[in-house]
Amino acid sequence: MMGHNKEKRYECDVCGKACQIPSQLEIHRRVHTGEKPYGCSTCGKSFTRLSGLREHRRVHSSERPFTCSDCGKGFKASKHLKVHRRLHTGERPYACSDCGKSFAQSQSLLVHQCTHTAEHPYACCDCGKAFTCSAYLLSHQRTHSGEWPYTCTRCGKGFTQPQSLLKHQCTHTGERPYTCIQCDKGFTCSSNLLVHQRTHTGERPYICTQCGKGFTKSSSLLEHQRTHTGERPCTCDQCGKGFTHSSSLWKHQRTHTGERPYTCAQCGKNFTRSGNLLEHQRTHTGEHPYTCTQCGKGFTRPSRLLSHQRVHAGEHPYTCAQCGKSFIHSRSLLEHQHTHTGEHPYTCARCGKGFTRPSRLLSHQRVHAGDLSIPSPVCGERFAMASNALTHQHMHTSGQPYDCPYCGEAFDSSRGLRQHRRTHAGEQLLPL
Structure with missing residues (x-):
């Protein structure tokens, strides 16, 4: 009788991982073989599990069956709701062993740890640019292939990532569900709110090892480091000008095409960047939300406040x-x-x-x-x-x-x- 109670285990012949049932072992082996048998008929993206495909299909539809009881926001997967709930509870269960910084998602911790090791294990085979996680590499590769699988049904604009599409859709609805408790400014995604809150706290957790300058975002640190190395990997094919970041290249290209997709509803003036439109709209409202603590002068954007503060400090860092x-x-x-x-x-x-x-x-x-x-x-x-x-x-x-x-x-x-x-x-x- 004791033999019947003994749990049978099925081991992977590549890495030795044990599974309780054969179907789990079959799914696990796809990690080694790269097999992804479940393909999306809309965009062609493939998955190792049928459940992954089902969840992905909601990206193309408006279905959001999992709703937050605190703010009413809907999600396509229960795991995304679970992570979102941590914004309300303040829970950050994943802590960095090097600096003690904590995160709401395990993936965010893994990406953060690369800032300590300087490790970028995922490299693009086209341009050599390296990334801290495979998702960032996949998104970057689409800048080479021209693939934009996530399309806005309102205006037809395409995006390389589903979260970029969701953020863009807020420009049509005007929805800004993430609000700063200090100044009431609203944001389309939680990560932008987190970065914004650092303008109030003064926190700049990403430090350049060469000059000591601090940044609120890891991407800003990476872009800044190129000012030391002289690296400008993103080049304009019309004038040959190089840029440290692909977004800067896209914005520059609009100077050649004349494209100004962001229009002021009050005066009709057009802009190449959404940030410039937001700043311009403050000329109508008179809003200057960023104030110098030394002289009281107000500014329409935090970068201008930072530059102004250098006048008081006498700092000329460039x-x-x-x-x-x-x-x-x-x-x-x-x-x-x-x-x-x-x-x-x-x-x-x-x-x-x-x-x-x-x-x-x-x-x-x-x-x-x-x-x-x-x-x-x-x-x-x-x-x-x-x-x-x-x-x-x-x-x-x-x-x-x-x-x-x-x-x-x-x-x-x-x-x-x-x-x-x-x-x-x-x-x-x-x-x-």
């Missing part, structure tokens, strides 16, 4: 390797470096004129388009560029605020003064 001049902003350093190289990477397709930054190209293109949207506050005359409107203002006030330190001649624009100073060849230039 230094030109050629002449030693330092800057508050990294973009100011990049623009300055063009004065050494003579590079004008942003070129007008109409007349061929080159510019050192995309904003100047966009201002120039208004001249061709006849877009004179910036009025003079004195006489109402309209201009394509704000700098032209400012120069014109000096004609009314008879002011010429830019004086040459050598001969005293005055100019109504800083550009005019810079051009004049070149006539003092051989003299040691004073800083403006």
